[in-house]
Amino acid sequence: xxxxxxxxxxxxxxxxLYNLAKMKEQGKHIPDVVCYxxxxxxxxxxxxxxxxxxxxxxxxxxxxxxxxxxxxxPKECLELPDYTFDRHFGKAIPSFLPREVILDYLSGRWKTxxxxxxxxxxxxxxNVVYNSDKDNFTVWARDQVEDxxxxxxxxxxxxxxxxxxxxPNTPYFKGVETFPGRVLHSHDFRxxxxxxxxxxxxxxxxxxxEDILLQCVKFGAKxxxxxxxxxxxxxxxxxxxxxxxxxEKIEGQTVFFKDGTSTEVDAxxxxxxxxxxxxxxxxxxxxxxxxxxxxxxxxxxxxxxxxGNNKLMYIGMQNQFYSMTMFDVQSFWACRVILGEKTLPxxxxxxxxxxxxxxxxxxxxxxxxxxxxxxxxxxxxxxDSGYQYNLDVKDILNDWDQKKRExxxxxxxxxxxxKFTGTVSCKPPKPFMAAFEDSLDSFxxxxxx
Amino acid sequence: xxxxxxxxxxxxxxxxLYNLAKMKEQGKHIPDVVCYxxxxxxxxxxxxxxxxxxxxxxxxxxxxxxxxxxxxxPKECLELPDYTFDRHFGKAIPSFLPREVILDYLSGRWKTxxxxxxxxxxxxxxNVVYNSDKDNFTVWARDQVEDxxxxxxxxxxxxxxxxxxxxPNTPYFKGVETFPGRVLHSHDFRxxxxxxxxxxxxxxxxxxxEDILLQCVKFGAKxxxxxxxxxxxxxxxxxxxxxxxxxEKIEGQTVFFKDGTSTEVDAxxxxxxxxxxxxxxxxxxxxxxxxxxxxxxxxxxxxxxxxGNNKLMYIGMQNQFYSMTMFDVQSFWACRVILGEKTLPxxxxxxxxxxxxxxxxxxxxxxxxxxxxxxxxxxxxxxDSGYQYNLDVKDILNDWDQKKRExxxxxxxxxxxxKFTGTVSCKPPKPFMAAFEDSLDSFxxxxxx
Numbered sequence: 050x051x052x053x054x055x056x057x058x059x060x061x062x063x064x065x066l067y068n069l070a071k072m073k074e075q076g077k078h079i080p081d082v083v084c085y086x087x088x089x090x091x092x093x094x095x096x097x098x099x100x101x102x103x104x105x106x107x108x109x110x111x112x113x114x115x116x117x118x119x120x121x122x123p124k125e126c127l128e129l130p131d132y133t134f135d136r137h138f139g140k141a142i143p144s145f146l147p148r149e150v151i152l153d154y155l156s157g158r159w160k161t162x163x164x165x166x167x168x169x170x171x172x173x174x175x176n177v178v179y180n181s182d183k184d185n186f187t188v189w190a191r192d193q194v195e196d197x198x199x200x201x202x203x204x205x206x207x208x209x210x211x212x213x214x215x216x217p218n219t220p221y222f223k224g225v226e227t228f229p230g231r232v233l234h235s236h237d238f239r240x241x242x243x244x245x246x247x248x249x250x251x252x253x254x255x256x257x258x259e260d261i262l263l264q265c266v267k268f269g270a271k272x273x274x275x276x277x278x279x280x281x282x283x284x285x286x287x288x289x290x291x292x293x294x295x296x297e298k299i300e301g302q303t304v305f306f307k308d309g310t311s312t313e314v315d316a317x318x319x320x321x322x323x324x325x326x327x328x329x330x331x332x333x334x335x336x337x338x339x340x341x342x343x344x345x346x347x348x349x350x351x352x353x354x355x356x357g358n359n360k361l362m363y364i365g366m367q368n369q370f371y372s373m374t375m376f377d378v379q380s381f382w383a384c385r386v387i388l389g390e391k392t393l394p395x396x397x398x399x400x401x402x403x404x405x406x407x408x409x410x411x412x413x414x415x416x417x418x419x420x421x422x423x424x425x426x427x428x429x430x431x432x433d434s435g436y437q438y439n440l441d442v443k444d445i446l447n448d449w450d451q452k453k454r455e456x457x458x459x460x461x462x463x464x465x466x467x468k469f470t471g472t473v474s475c476k477p478p479k480p481f482m483a484a485f486e487d488s489l490d491s492f493x494x495x496x497x498x
Numbered sequence: 499x500x501x502x503x504x505x506x507x508x509x510x511x512x513x514x515l516y517n518l519a520k521m522k523e524q525g526k527h528i529p530d531v532v533c534y535x536x537x538x539x540x541x542x543x544x545x546x547x548x549x550x551x552x553x554x555x556x557x558x559x560x561x562x563x564x565x566x567x568x569x570x571x572p573k574e575c576l577e578l579p580d581y582t583f584d585r586h587f588g589k590a591i592p593s594f595l596p597r598e599v600i601l602d603y604l605s606g607r608w609k610t611x612x613x614x615x616x617x618x619x620x621x622x623x624x625n626v627v628y629n630s631d632k633d634n635f636t637v638w639a640r641d642q643v644e645d646x647x648x649x650x651x652x653x654x655x656x657x658x659x660x661x662x663x664x665x666p667n668t669p670y671f672k673g674v675e676t677f678p679g680r681v682l683h684s685h686d687f688r689x690x691x692x693x694x695x696x697x698x699x700x701x702x703x704x705x706x707x708e709d710i711l712l713q714c715v716k717f718g719a720k721x722x723x724x725x726x727x728x729x730x731x732x733x734x735x736x737x738x739x740x741x742x743x744x745x746e747k748i749e750g751q752t753v754f755f756k757d758g759t760s761t762e763v764d765a766x767x768x769x770x771x772x773x774x775x776x777x778x779x780x781x782x783x784x785x786x787x788x789x790x791x792x793x794x795x796x797x798x799x800x801x802x803x804x805x806g807n808n809k810l811m812y813i814g815m816q817n818q819f820y821s822m823t824m825f826d827v828q829s830f831w832a833c834r835v836i837l838g839e840k841t842l843p844x845x846x847x848x849x850x851x852x853x854x855x856x857x858x859x860x861x862x863x864x865x866x867x868x869x870x871x872x873x874x875x876x877x878x879x880x881x882d883s884g885y886q887y888n889l890d891v892k893d894i895l896n897d898w899d900q901k902k903r904e905x906x907x908x909x910x911x912x913x914x915x916x917k918f919t920g921t922v923s924c925k926p927p928k929p930f931m932a933a934f935e936d937s938l939d940s941f942x943x944x945x946x947x
Contacts, residue, residue, distance in 0.1 A: 099675040100668055102551040102686055103558050107665035107775035109551070116678070175777070176625050176638070189625070189780070198781045216556035219549055226548040229565070229691040231680070237551055242678040243765075316692075326556040328624070331638070332647045 051080035053387060054177075054188050054204040056329070058086035058168045059093015060373055061365035062210035063159050064380040070162035072384060080205075080387065085190050087111065087173040091165055093212055095152040101237040106193040108173055111215050113257075113323075116240040117268070117487050118148045121260055121453075125445050125465040125474070127151075127373040130438035132158040135470045142495075144474040145461040147487035155373070172199070174329045177207055184358050206387055209327065210364040210376075213340065216326040219319050222252075224299035234319040235261055241268035244316060249273045250304050252296055253320030254282050259457065261320055262290055267482055274304070274312050284457035325366065334361055340368045342413070342422055343406045348399040349430060350406075351379055352386070359393050362386075370423050374440045378427060382434035391434065420446045442468055458482055500529035502836060503626075503637050503653040505778075507535035507617045508542015509822055510814035511659035512608050513829040519611035521833060529654075529836065534639050536560065536622040540614055542661055544601040550686040555642040557622055560664050562706075562772075565689040566717070566936050567597045570709055574894050574914040574923065576822040579887035581607040584919045591944075593923040594910040596936035604822070621648070623778045626656055633807050655836055658776065659813040659825075662789065665775040668768050671701075673748035683768040684710055690717035693765060698722045699753050701745055702769030703731050708906065710769055711739055716931050723753070723761050733906035774815065783810055789817045791862070791871055792855045797848040798879060799855075800828055801835070808842050811835075819872050823889045827876060831883035840883065869895045891917055907931055 055062050062084055073079040087104075088111055090096055098104070098112045120127075123144035128134055134142060137157045146154075159165055169190075175198075176189040186207050190199045217234035225232060235257040241264035249270055251258055254277035265273055266289050273290045275282075281292040294307040305311040325338050333356050338344040344366050346355050353361040362383050365376045385391040393399065406426070413422050424443040431440055445465055453460040461481035464474045477484065478495055504511050511533055522528040536553075537560055539545055547553070547561045569576075572593035577583055583591060586606045595603075608614055618639075625638040635656050639648045666683035674681060684706040690713035698719055700707055703726035714722055715738050722739045724731075730741040743756040754760040774793075776784050782805050787793040793815050795804050802810040811832050814825045834840040842848065855875070862871050873892040880889055894914055902909040910930035913923045926933065927944055 097675065099677070099681060101681075102683070103665060105668060105670075107558065107773060107777060109556065109558055116676075196786065216552060219554060221554075226546065227565075228548070229689050231692050232548060232550075232688070234551070239681070240678050243680050324556060328556060337645065 050205065051387065052204045053080055053082040053206045053208060054174075054186065054202070055082060055084040055167075055208045055210060056174050057093065057210035057212060058084050058088075058091040058165075058170075059095070059210065059212055059365075060155060061212070061376040061380065062086070062093070062208075063091055063155065063164055064373070064376045065208055065210060065364060065383065066164040066167050067159060067162055068377070068380045068384045069167075070164050072388065074162065077388065082167050084168045085172045085174050085188075086168050086170050087193065089171050091159065091168055091170075092152050092155070094214055095148060095155065097148065099239065101233075101239065104193075106171075106173075106196070108193070109215070110236075111212070113214055113217075113236040113238070114148055115238050115264070116242075117264060117485070118260070119145050119461060119481060119487065120148075120151055121145075121256055121461075122372070123445060123449055123463070123465040123474070124151075124154075125467050126371070126442050126449065128467055128469060129158060129373055129377060130440070130469045132161065133467065133470050133472075135467070135472050141472050141475045142492075143477040144463065144465045145477070145481065147489070147492060149487070149489035150492050153489050176329055176331075177334060178331065179334060179356055179358075179361075181357065184360075186361075206360045206362070207334075208362045208364060208383060209330070209336075209366075211327065213325045213366060214323045216324045217319070218322045218324050220321060222296050222299055225317070227301070228299050228317060229302060230314070231316040232319070233316070234321070236323070238318065241265045241270070245269035246271050247315040248313060250296070250312075250314040250317045251275045251320055252317065253277060253322065254279050255320065255322060257322070258282070258320035259284075261318060262286070263457065263482070265318075266290060267485075274314065276304075276306060284454070287458060336363055336366060338366070341410070342368050342419060342426070343403075343410045345407070346403070348393065348403060349379075349382060349433065350426065351383055352393065352399070354396060354399050354403075367423070367426075368419075370420050370446050371427050371440070371442070374442075375423070375427050375430075378430045378434065378436045378440060381436050382430050385434050416450055417447060420450070438469070499654065500836065501653045502529055502531040502655045502657060503623075503635065503651070504531055504533040504616075504657045504659060505623050506542065506659040506661060507533050507537075507540040507614075507619075508544070508659065508661050508814075509604060510661070510825040510829065511535070511542070511657070512540055512604065512613055513822070513826045514657055514659060514813060514832065515613040515616050516608060516611055517826070517829045517833045518616075519613050521837065523611065526837065531616050533617045534621045534623050534637075535617050535619050536642065538620050540608065540617055540619075541601050541604070543663055544597060544604065546597065548688065550682075550688065553642075555620075555622075555645070557642070558664070559685075560661070562663055562666075562685040562687070563597055564687050564713070565691075566713060566934070567709070568594050568910060568930060568936065569597075569600055570594075570705055570910075571821070572894060572898055572912070572914040572923070573600075573603075574916050575820070575891050575898065577916055577918060578607060578822055578826060579889070579918045581610065582916065582919050582921075584916070584921050590921050590924045591941075592926040593912065593914045594926070594930065596938070596941060598936070598938035599941050602938050626779055626783060628783060628805055628807075628810075630806065633809075635810070655809045655811070656783070657811045657813060657832060658779070658785075658815075660776065662774045662815060663772045665773045666768070667771045667773050669770060671745050671748055674766070676750070677748050677766060678751060679763070680765040681768070682765070683770070685772070687767065690714045690719070694718035695720050696764040697762060699745070699761075699763040699766045700724045700769055701766065702726055702771065703728050704769065704771060706771070707731075707769035708733075710767060711735070712906065712931070715739060716934075723763065725753075725755060732903070736907060785812055785815060787815070790859070791817050791868060791875070792852075792859045794856070795852070797842065797852060798828075798831060798882065799875065800832055801842065801848070803845060803848050803852075816872070816875075817868075819869050819895050820876050820889070820891070823891075824872070824876050824879075827879045827883065827885045827889060830885050831879050834883050865899055866896060869899070887918070 666685040
């Protein structure tokens with residue numbers, strides 16, 4: 050009997066439930082599905098959690114969300130073709146959206162099919178075991194509010210959609226254990242206002258660093274030194290931000306860099322990325338990968354081919370230029386496989402397919418090529434699954450990247466055009482760097498043109 | 499076959515290993531034992547970890563240790579009779595010791611029998627299952643450095659010594675999610691210097707609150723409002739500290755109390771205690787308790803009586819006036835049971851014993867009575883196990899509590915007399931509130947009289 054255990058009710062998991070519900074609307078027979086979500090609400094990393102560290106039940110906090118976060122991607126890159134922004138908001142809105150607005154949009158789509166009814170909130174999966182004799186899985190889950198194990202249950206399929214921006218990568222630097230100020234990872238960053246008037250060291254050069262640097266300047270940090278292994282990011286930063294090479298050591302409040310320079314700081318913010326971590330999975334089921342555009346051992350980036358039965362799947366485990374739309378076509382593809390509408394090829398064919406993509410990825414050396422790679426991946430899934438929309442937004446991604454390169458400070462003030470509705474977004478009423486209020490409430494009251 | 503899986507290499511777990519090794523020295527046959535420790539070193543909460551939240555493998559940080567922590571108890575209350583402070587340090591030292599000095603003392607004792615050789619560091623226990631057919635346990639452990647599961651292993655006995663000051667209790671207060679400054683639990687407190695010049699709200703009235711209030715004043719906090727449910731702590735605080743009733747709500751930087759007063763703060767520190775949490779145990783093996791002097795379902799405070807075979811034990815799960823010595827006699831008692839030198843009574847006798855102690859505890863209404871209760875518990879274990887030392891330090895505990903009540907600021911400057919050596923400790927060269935350097939190194943160089 051087909052029974053799906055879906056783990057995680059963020060954008061990926063909810064896309065899975067959305068697609069199942071849609072198929073049911075089309076009269077298809079949908080198997081039993083239960084989605085375990087450890088947070089108290091759906092939304093994954095788009096939920097804001099004021100706690101850091103562990104939650105009220107002692108489990109690691111999932112979210113890395115902070116006050117005043119706006120998407121760093123125009124909404125036109127993540128717009129879902131069957132539930133457009135026009136449909137949700139009923140009018141043109143700006144391209145770069147505050148966190149609550151994004152979550153509101155996603156929730157709106159889930160509501161159209163009541164997808165949340167399959168979700169068991171506050172429930173953590175503690176362990177999944179593959180039973181080779183029965184070719185199924187036993188799942189140990191726990192109701193965190195009742196503080197009680199659920200009865201062990203058996204499932205034919207496991208779909209892991211727990212995200213990979215939750216477990217911080219926090220390398221050691223000599224002397225950090227003696228630093229007298231706050232040391233935190235971007236995962237624990239909640240509000241830039243904490244750092245008003247402060248001298249900061251930010252370590253890292255990827256999206257978290259980009260955004261946290263801007264946030265801290267926006268909310269009044271005195272000065273920020275940004276240290277990275279991979280060299281300057283190449284943006285025209287505001288005067289408060291200086292780039293330096295990699296951190297070498299820390300002595301008291303003084304931080305020393307590889308080029309021999311040093312400076313005093315009040316706090317150290319690690320923007321050193323995240324680790325793919327699945328603490329509830331034993332090795333034979335556990336994806337082990339860095340953050341890459343084609344993780345190993347996943348056919349079509351989805352099906353775990355290492356443990357026999359091909360009934361363990363992962364959604365959303367790639368590094369991402371595409372996000373919501375990629376999760377959606379991945380979920381659609383996975384649903385068709387689970388429903389038996391698509392048959393998986395033999396193992397060697399799947400392995401050869403993975404090898405082909407991996408070899409392609411090895412030739413990728415620029416951001417534009419990475420965008421192109423992921424576009425091809427998404428389009429391949431569309432074709433292979435019969436997804437009815439064209440999800441290609443490569444030109445928007447390139448345009449966005451170009452604009453970000455031109456000005457990291459103002460790129461969020463640009464407008465883009467929807468692929469699906471043709472609607473051109475409106476200019477934000479205030480530029481990003483001058484907009485200090487970002488709640489859904491205030492956004493809905495905006496007088497947009 | 500007797501095989502012990504010991505979980506945790508803090509003071510409790512290491513006492514277990516110490517006692518086993520001692521028994522071996524006495525020519526007894528000692529069963530196989532392996533101790534899994536998730537940290538990279540032995541010492542439990544006495545290890546300092548600069549990280550907060552999760553460790554480099556994504557698991558919750560164990561320690562709540564911070565820079566400049568000194569024991570809040572005189573060392574004469576935790577001195578181990580067979581390894582005295584005189585023996586370790588070779589001279590009289592002060593009564594209240596910085597964290598590194600305590601750890602050094604404990605390590606010294608472990609070294610005498612090479613107890614650490616049984617410890618597998620960087621190894622986390624993910625799951626323990628009781629097999630009723632074989633009357634044993636299957637343990638899933640994971641090598642965190644290799645990022646690899648260990649083969650599933652079977653053990654006859656499980657000893658849980660994972661502590662209970664690791665998982666923060668962090669209740670919600672209205673509006674906390676909008677607070678613009680840092681919100682942290684004492685579990686994540688690492689250095690009071692971070693809060694120099696700041697206005698703070700500390701929530702709580704127990705030992706964490708006491709100590710963090712003093713630390714923050716010592717290192718230059720501008721002002722601290724301390725809010726608690728249970729009413730003023732009754733100490734004569736320095737002028738920077740004001741006590742208030744329970745927090746009611748938070749609006750922006752303003753915190754409001756039940757008495758209608760309010761104030762502005764820069765950061766909020768929860769000193770709201772810890773939860774007994776055993777995320778690796780299913781319900782049938784899991785101690786569920788508040789922090790009390792006699793946790794439920796544990797015969798002699800040690801043996802789990804709920805799951806049939808009485809081969810699951812817990813060490814150190816009580817609320818504590820006694821610490822190191824209590825762990826030691828508990829471990830000694832547990833070792834004698836495991837070695838078959840002591841036979842457990844029938845289940846109804848064990849239940850009746852638990853009930854008797856629980857009823858006694860219900861009549862405890864003061865700190866002095868609680869100290870007396872725990873003294874009786876410790877002495878009962880001594881008698882019942884044939885422990886060869888008298889661990890009663892009730893008079894020192896009472897004296898300490900009295901001195902703390904007289905002056906929370908200077909109580910750590912007092913001297914006490916060892917029960918075991920008769921040695922009177924020496925005055926610290928600087929009073930606690932004026933001693934800003936506290937490393938083991940600097941301590942060893944002190945010119946003590």
